[in-house]
Amino acid sequence: MSSTATKPPGSQLSDALARDRLGVASIVFFMMSAAAPLTVVAGVVPTGLAVTGLTGIAIAFLAVALVLAIFSVGYVAMARHIANAGAFYAYVSQGLGRPVGVGASWVALLSYNMFQVASYGGLGAIAQPLFADWFGVDAPWWAFALAAWALVAVLGVRDVAVNGKVLATLLVAEIALTMIFSFAEIGADTFTASTAALDPGNLVGAGAGALLVMAVTGFVGFEQSVVFSEESREPRRTVPRATYIAIALIAVVYAFASWAMISAAGPTVVERAGAEGPELFFNLASDQLGSTALHLGHILFLTSLIAAAISFHNIIARYMFSLGREGVLPRTFGRTVPGTGAPKNGSLAQSALALIVIVAYAVFDWDPLVQLFFWGGSGGGLGVLLLVTITSFAVIGYFARHPEGEDVMHRVIAPVIGSVLLLVMTYLAIDNIAGLLGVEPGSTPALVVPLSFAVLAVAGILWGLILRSTRPQTYAGIGLGARSATTTGGFAAALNETEYPR
Amino acid sequence: MASPPQLPPADDLYLTAHDTIRGKSLLSPATLGLGLGAALLGELVLWRRVDLVENQLVIIDERPTGDAATTAVLEQLRREAGQHGVRNWLAYLSTGIATDLVERRLARAGLIKRVEKRGLLGTKVSFVPADSMTAGWPATRIRTRVSRDEPLDVADLLLAGLILATGLDQHVLATLNARDRAGMFDQFRRLFPAMLQQLVAQAEASVGDAVMARRA
Numbered sequence: 001m002s003s004t005a006t007k008p009p010g011s012q013l014s015d016a017l018a019r020d021r022l023g024v025a026s027i028v029f030f031m032m033s034a035a036a037p038l039t040v041v042a043g044v045v046p047t048g049l050a051v052t053g054l055t056g057i058a059i060a061f062l063a064v065a066l067v068l069a070i071f072s073v074g075y076v077a078m079a080r081h082i083a084n085a086g087a088f089y090a091y092v093s094q095g096l097g098r099p100v101g102v103g104a105s106w107v108a109l110l111s112y113n114m115f116q117v118a119s120y121g122g123l124g125a126i127a128q129p130l131f132a133d134w135f136g137v138d139a140p141w142w143a144f145a146l147a148a149w150a151l152v153a154v155l156g157v158r159d160v161a162v163n164g165k166v167l168a169t170l171l172v173a174e175i176a177l178t179m180i181f182s183f184a185e186i187g188a189d190t191f192t193a194s195t196a197a198l199d200p201g202n203l204v205g206a207g208a209g210a211l212l213v214m215a216v217t218g219f220v221g222f223e224q225s226v227v228f229s230e231e232s233r234e235p236r237r238t239v240p241r242a243t244y245i246a247i248a249l250i251a252v253v254y255a256f257a258s259w260a261m262i263s264a265a266g267p268t269v270v271e272r273a274g275a276e277g278p279e280l281f282f283n284l285a286s287d288q289l290g291s292t293a294l295h296l297g298h299i300l301f302l303t304s305l306i307a308a309a310i311s312f313h314n315i316i317a318r319y320m321f322s323l324g325r326e327g328v329l330p331r332t333f334g335r336t337v338p339g340t341g342a343p344k345n346g347s348l349a350q351s352a353l354a355l356i357v358i359v360a361y362a363v364f365d366w367d368p369l370v371q372l373f374f375w376g377g378s379g380g381g382l383g384v385l386l387l388v389t390i391t392s393f394a395v396i397g398y399f400a401r402h403p404e405g406e407d408v409m410h411r412v413i414a415p416v417i418g419s420v421l422l423l424v425m426t427y428l429a430i431d432n433i434a435g436l437l438g439v440e441p442g443s444t445p446a447l448v449v450p451l452s453f454a455v456l457a458v459a460g461i462l463w464g465l466i467l468r469s470t471r472p473q474t475y476a477g478i479g480l481g482a483r484s485a486t487t488t489g490g491f492a493a494a495l496n497e498t499e500y501p502r
Numbered sequence: 503m504a505s506p507p508q509l510p511p512a513d514d515l516y517l518t519a520h521d522t523i524r525g526k527s528l529l530s531p532a533t534l535g536l537g538l539g540a541a542l543l544g545e546l547v548l549w550r551r552v553d554l555v556e557n558q559l560v561i562i563d564e565r566p567t568g569d570a571a572t573t574a575v576l577e578q579l580r581r582e583a584g585q586h587g588v589r590n591w592l593a594y595l596s597t598g599i600a601t602d603l604v605e606r607r608l609a610r611a612g613l614i615k616r617v618e619k620r621g622l623l624g625t626k627v628s629f630v631p632a633d634s635m636t637a638g639w640p641a642t643r644i645r646t647r648v649s650r651d652e653p654l655d656v657a658d659l660l661l662a663g664l665i666l667a668t669g670l671d672q673h674v675l676a677t678l679n680a681r682d683r684a685g686m687f688d689q690f691r692r693l694f695p696a697m698l699q700q701l702v703a704q705a706e707a708s709v710g711d712a713v714m715a716r717r718a
Binding site for chain 2: 012013014016084086227228231318321322325334335336337338339340490491492494495
């Protein structure tokens with residue numbers, strides 16, 4: 001069937017717009033570049049093994065994939081009906097009310113920033129020994145983190161889109177390499193197929209919450225598919241298909257790779273993960289593959305971390321742009337550089353925050369791998385889990401009031417099942433936060449991470465309520481992003497000027 | 503010295519959006535296209551050919567305008583009447599169609615010149631303003647009127663609105679002080695027809711859209 005058969009005959013407009021539209025493959029690539037496979041498999045998984053001592057991560061990836069797929073049924077359905085569908089808070093604003101939406105937007109900003117800054121910690125910690133080995137460079141981890149930071153800051157403010165083909169090539173290479181290394185690990189002498197990694201009993205055990213949050217971390221980026229709702233060839237089919245394919249692909253690659261790694265390391269996997277860190281994944285395969293593959297793996301590991309840093313940086317800059325346009329954040333964030341369309345001020349703010357964090361970690365001599373990369377990643381994972389959960393309830397709320405155009409499966413059944421499962425996951429995660437971070441229950445990190453989300457959520461809700469009584473026009477536009485003609489860019493702000501004191 | 507004549511808003515916007523000497527665009531191609539597309543649709547509203555009613559472009563008069571660029575757009579609107587909302591029309595016109603129509607109109611009037619640059623990778627065609635004084639005039643006119651508290655006509659309000667919507671104001675209206683800015687905003691609210699307010703707001707939202715979807 002030709003693709004033009006479904007359009008009104010001879011519509012030049014439809015044809016011209018269709019030429020620019022995205023297919024399933026481009027959207028899958030985009031989603032997965034934020035997920036950064038090697039960062040998760042070689043970075044998060046071994047560090048998580050060492051910190052938590054839990055080996056059930058493979059089954060956790062599969063379980064989380066299932067829950068997220070169920071969640072996505074309602075999520076992509078709602079994306080078809082609302083503006084600004086790429087941002088969780090847009091769903092929350094429309095489904096559970098605008099004040100809750102503002103709270104969600106602030107939680108989202110914190111979560112994405114935690115991921116973004118975490119990638120600098122990982123990059124510094126991993127680059128340091130590699131550069132010493134390759135070039136004899138003896139520099140502290142933060143020097144490498146700062147170099148990466150500078151690159152991301154410059155690319156971000158100029159909004160240089162890293163060429164789609166480059167990104168796709170790197171991603172395919174990463175996945176291929178992950179699979180090759182995993183197969184090589186199966187061939188290792190110490191390999192004994194692990195049943196612990198795949199035992200569903202892990203999901204009800206004491207460490208279940210920690211495992212689930214670590215697994216969620218691996219999927220972050222999947223929610224970005226709906227950004228392209230209006231850009232895709234057939235929104236009703238392309239976006240859902242891309243979302244499910246990406247979730248399935250991520251689940252299979254991560255579960256297989258982590259199972260192979262845990263199996264190959266044998267019964268001492270937790271001790272080895274503690275001693276070898278991110279090198280564990282590479283060491284286990286190096287006997288079979290030789291040093292060339294090892295170097296290639298290390299290079300791709302670094303590019304994977306940089307790609308993740310860039311991609312989260314861009315997500316944050318656009319989130320702030322969207323909030324600035326709405327007037328929820330200061331209006332200056334709603335401006336772009338005219339020549340490039342780069343959301344400059346959001347980008348600068350993110351870079352400033354990242355710089356402060358890197359410098360603080362360097363000054364106080366905190367551990368970049370565990371305390372920045374892993375804590376940041378897990379904290380961000382917890383934040384995204386909270387957002388996905390509240391968004392799932394927002395989907396139910398929205399369709400209860402706007403049932404038009406979707407069947408019961410999309411409107412009610414899948415969102416309700418998803419919400420229940422997500423609520424259980426959230427409970428387990430918060431209950432198990434100390435185990436996740438590898439600290440004593442009740443100690444500072446175990447309190448600060450969940451409390452910071454709670455404080456931001458409450459502050460956001462309060463700000464939403466303040467906007468309702470002081471700036472009704474701004475309040476009306478919350479959650480509509482840059483797409484709504486009622487929001488406040490330069491011109492719309494001029495029309496709405498009366499609500500501000502001059 | 504006599505001021506250069508006022509051009510159609512799309513032409514004025516084009517000149518404002520380009521470096522007056524070398525003709526380099528101050529906007530990304532997508533943003534420029536959205537601005538010029540909205541300007542051409544706005545011209546059709548000013549010609550009393552088209553109305554914007556609840557995000558739909560409704561043709562109220564099919565007769566050609568006597569100008570090739572707007573007539574071409576009107577002809578397209580007529581052929582696919584009622585099938586697409588204004589946002590889709592803006593997206594369509596922004597794919598290079600509006601820019602092309604406006605460049606041709608300006609070139610015909612002798613206001614911009616085609617320049618061919620031969621490089622290693624073939625020939626690059628670009629346009630440069632024929633006269634940098636004329637090219638800089640539209641923005642100067644708006645700044646002068648606004649700072650003298652003189653009312654802008656509807657065509658200039660359309661131009662000024664699109665300058666804000668595309669973010670060009672950071673280049674050409676940056677020198678306005680707070681009082682002038684407030685005066686201009688006041689004119690938008692009092693003197694600018696609601697239909698055109700809607701059109702410019704839609705263009706601005708489309709520009710934001712392009713930023714979010716990484717097309718800008």
